[in-house]
Amino acid sequence: MYTIKDMPVQVPAEDLELLSGVETATVGHWRLLGFMDRAIQPLLPGRRVVGTAVTLAISGSDSTLLHHATGLLRPGDILVVDRLGDNKYACWGGGVTVAAKASGAVAGIVDGPCTDLTEIQDSDFPMWARGLAPITTRLYDLGGGMNIPVSCGGAVVMPGDAILADESGVLVIPRGEVRAVAEKALGMQVAGKEREARVRRGEVKLGEMSGASAKVLAKIG
Known part of the structure; x- marks a missing residue:
């Protein structure tokens, strides 16, 4: 049982x-x-x-x-x-x-x-x-x-x-995967905070940074 x-x-x-x-x-x-x-x-x-x-x-x-x-x-x-x-x-x-x-x-x-x-x-x-x-x-x-x-x-x-x-x-x-997952995630979080700070300061638009705007503009000619 x-x-x-x-x-x-x-x-x-x-x-x-x-x-x-x-x-x-x-x-x-x-x-x-x-x-x-x-x-x-x-x-x-x-x-x-x-x-x-x-x-x-x-x-x-x-x-x-x-x-x-x-x-x-x-x-x-x-x-x-x-x-x-x-x-x-x-x-x-x-x-x-x-x-x-x-x-x-x-x-x-x-x-x-x-x-x-x-x-x-x-x-x-x-x-x-x-x-x-x-x-x-x-x-x-x-x-x-x-x-x-x-x-x-x-x-x-x-x-x-x-x-x-x-x-x-x-x-x-x-x-066995904990350390590799954690290290990759922590690196991404640091990079993400840096990108957010640049957007907040008005240095760049999110779509420009991510590449989304380039994709949209390419589609609409």
């Missing part, structure tokens, strides 16, 4: 520190894989978190394994919950939030609704979910999987992957 694998090796702290300066939308300029469905949105505004994915798969109205999993989380972990298609029952609320934060976890991501928004806000615990619902799960002891490959928002999440989540959404990055 339960498949529980070993806790994954955590992503190196120096890689996560580098990744913490990256915006998901920057990576979205070139990368397509690893982005969760945009319906999975932050419940607390203005947050950006990075951490190691600990995965969970639980179904329907049961959250027995989720309660157990909160006791296994470590500082720096992000619990990613695959609800196996359910979008009715809220498996995550105020009590689970308190338990996850007490373990040192830095965030939770649920492919389904949460509940107890005020309690989540009071705990100051970053959460990403498909909105809110008043109908909650129970302890039906129906089984599930922990630290197995899961699908969350259409993205494959392996235990031990890096997670980058911010106001624009959630990105999953295989641990």
Whole structure:
């Protein structure tokens, strides 16, 4: 009934520190894989978190394994919950939030609704979910999987992957690709700020800089 694998090796702290300066939308300029469905949105505004994915798969109205999993989380972990298609029952609320934060976890991501928004806000615990619902799960002891490959928002999440989540959404990055993705994104962000400053000063128009204006003018002769 339960498949529980070993806790994954955590992503190196120096890689996560580098990744913490990256915006998901920057990576979205070139990368397509690893982005969760945009319906999975932050419940607390203005947050950006990075951490190691600990995965969970639980179904329907049961959250027995989720309660157990909160006791296994470590500082720096992000619990990613695959609800196996359910979008009715809220498996995550105020009590689970308190338990996850007490373990040192830095965030939770649920492919389904949460509940107890005020309690989540009071705990100051970053959460990403498909909105809110008043109908909650129970302890039906129906089984599930922990630290197995899961699908969350259409993205494959392996235990031990890096997670980058911010106001624009959630990105999953295989641990071996974190540094290369972060370094490329940070370089793009620096260049982007420089371009924005030139436009702000009136030195150049956006269409001229991007090459869009040349394309339009070529079409209209």
